[in-house]
Amino acid sequence: MKLRYRFANQVVGVFVILAVALTVALIVLMGSNQRWFKKNFYYHSYFTTASDIAPGMPITFRGFTIGKVTAITLQEDNNVDVEFYIQEEFIDKANEDSLIQLVTSPLGGGQIIFHQGRMATDPPPEGAVIPTYDSKQGLRLREENRVIVLRSTDAIAQALDQIDPILSNVDLVLSNLAVLTDDLNATLRGEASGPVAGILAGAEGAVAELEQTVVRVNQVLDDTTEQINSLLGEVEGIASNLGETTAALRDPTGLVPMLLDPKGSLATLLDDDNVLFDQIVGIIADLELSIGSLQESIADVENFTEYLNTTQPQLTGILEEGRQTLDASQDVIESLRNNPLLRGGIPEAQEQPSTFESIRDEAF
Amino acid sequence: MGAIERIGAATIGRVRGLLYALGFMVDVFKQTFRFVTRRKVGSRVLTMQVLFTGVEALSVVATISLSLGAVIVIQGLSLLPQFGQGQLIFDVLIIVITRELGPLLTAVIVTARSGTAISTELGNMVISHEIEAYVVTGINPIRHIVAPRFIGVTLSTLLLNLYFNIFGLLGSFVVTQFVNPIPLGEYLNGMLASLSLTDVVSSVVKSIVFGAIIALIATYHGLQVERATTEIPVAAIRSVSHGITMLIIANAIITLVYYI
Known part of the structure; x- marks a missing residue:
């Protein structure tokens, strides 16, 4: 009898126990x-698309798998809710400024990379939203240098890393350009409320005000010129009187020699029954009148000068404001002239008739 | 006999055969339950059946499993890294060995070895009137002949499948050392990370179902022998052909259920 048949029970027992033990192990x-x-710590992130994301996809941190994607759900607002977990032993790597980034390979497959926040904080509460790399919040965190972003060692991934921001910027620029074009069109139609529209509206108002101001200034200048002319006329009369008086004083045969002569006016003054005295008093009275008129004229000149002094800052301000408005208008017009979108596109090419004519083109 | 009569007779015969097979299957389940609850006489038969079907087939199963694991590792390590998917070798190993080919190949081995043996043995017992002797002495032949073989084959298929997985998954590590040497810890980590409980359960369920199918078909065809010894090889051939067909159909159904 073979040994295995004699110890069949033991052989079968070992056979069964070994299989069960190995399976249990x-x-x-x-x-x-x-x-x-x-324990796993579950979090959420919102992506714009579920392409290249699948449940079970690993979440890696510096090459280590620290978690996995567990569920993908399309939300009411068309965002994709990606639920994932971070393992208990790696939860201290997560903090408030952490980001996750979807990295795909052109050959297929992909992974989600976890970027740690730069500030050491407690892990976010379970169920919190961790922003994605390309989201607005993620972009802000990166711009503020609040997250540690490691460059990928894969050449393709590096190229994609370099291309992604460029594409994002191009996308942003195109979006901004579209918005700018709309705003500009609305501005040119006078329907917008933006800064350019404000500048244009301000320029228009300022030009209108400037015209009114110039008219007012011209009126003031005309009035002032007229007053000055009248004053100058009065001053000229006074000056001529003074000149005549001075000339009379300088004349040897004039009043003073006549007054100093023993036979002159002084003697006559003393002995002419106050005739000459009365004449002198009359002259003095005339002089006083002239001096009074001169004083009034001087007072008028002073008042006008004071008026000019008080009006000068306003005039200066109006002129400065007008100059700034013209500068701003010139900038706006210059920018509009330099904008290729407003030049009316590519000018229509003028067809140049050929000077060469084939023999076949000739009439026969 | 006209054509219509022949078709009608054949259909009736098929239906009767099917009903008989269903009745046989129900009776086997019923007697197997009684055998388990009141196991006394047939325990030695069960032990010997596990010895023949399980222990003696272990070398064949181990050889095939190691070879299959080696082929998968060699092919996988030569192809997958070219696409940067070298880590998928563990997924391929588990899909092929644990989920699909492991249970099926084990069942085919058991069918080829034990299915034919059981059919031949039971056919010989019928020819030598042993079955009639059981019936005459009041012993239920299903309970005392079929039930221990049913349990033994099912248990052996399950255990052989477990060994197939162990040899296939761990044995491939030995082959890996010749192709692309990696530490045992790294190999185990990669393999265990890819292996899921669903894979294990699927493999176990398949092997139990396959073992039951092999035992039922082998005993059914063995007991179908009536009087001539020439019927015995026919029964053995039918046991193998019907068994493999049913195994493949069952494998497809279970895999479908698994993926659904």
């Missing part, structure tokens, strides 16, 4: 490896 190892008994 395999399952225990599997559970340990797959962290069946460890």
